[in-house]
């Protein structure tokens with residue numbers, strides 16, 4: 252989707268939301284973020300994907316001014332991250348950082364609203380995050396999923412233009428997750444930019460209109476989920492065979508990148524499905540229920556990052 256089609260038309264939201272220009276951050280000899288350049292536009296919902304240690308949290312920390320880059324510049328709505336936060340333009344929900352223990356949910360949310368330059372009414376914030384029923388509960392008595400909802404309430408305490416979420420639905424049950432993403436969609440529809448890091452690729456596929464794949468601090472792919480899947484190139488081929496299955500013969504098929512056999516069902520990935528299937532018939536086999544399909548985002552992600560690992564090793 253064109254990033255600009257979702258904007259509200261309000262002048263303040265026509266500008267670039269986030270601009271990283273050749274940003275690097277190292278810890279000792281680890282290049283957590285390596286010459287990263289990217290631009291996010293108002294109204295975009297962007298998923299940040301990457302294997303463990305790819306640099307997602309560091310990228311979000313740099314974006315929020317919690318860490319300083321070694322080189323390069325980070326701009327949020329045309330200013331430094333801290334100025335943007337002080338102006339109330341950024342709401343964030345991070346993985347780390349404890350919530351204040353001895354206060355109730357309502358007290359904590361009230362405080363967050365009081366600190367925001369453009370606060371929403373406390374009751375609205377509580378309701379949107381689904382924490383009204385637990386408003387009087389002490390924060391240190393919450394379950395993991397409830398704690399996540401409270402973090403979400405804090406991130407949406409005011410009228411921020413950019414919402415940054417680091418693995419927001421970890422620990423939430425299915426219902427909470429669905430409600431959470433419905434709310435996030437509303438936020439994006441109002442012209443807000445939503446950037447979230449996740450390990451749930453199905454969430455990225457369903458929610459994001461743009462997906463960034465980080466690998467060793469670099470941007471490996473940037474596009475819609477469909478574009479990322481196409482970039483991975485491979486296709487899924489599955490079929491059933493009768494009788495004993497000669498797995499070594501299947502493994503020797505051309506263009507194969509993965510193979511699993513369970514019972515009489517064979518599933519493979521191929522970078523040239525037509526050629527692989529042709530060679531399959533060439534073995535004198537008669538596959539039944541033959542299906543050829545594109546990769547899911549998860550498989551595309553695995554294929555892309557594995558290819559990059561292979562290139563670098």
Ligand SMILES: Nc1ncnc2c1ncn2[C@@H]1O[C@H](COP(=O)(O)OP(=O)(O)OP(=O)(O)O)[C@@H](O)[C@H]1O
Pocket residue numbers: 278279281282283301302303304305306307308309310
């Ligand atoms: N404070 C730190 N000191 C030293 N190394 C760090 C520090 N923070 C992160 N790193 C290293 O930087 C790299 C990137 O880490 P980061 O937490 O940004 O990755 P991530 O993509 O968020 O990972 P995950 O999916 O596991 O949360 C990793 O190799 C990590 O070990």
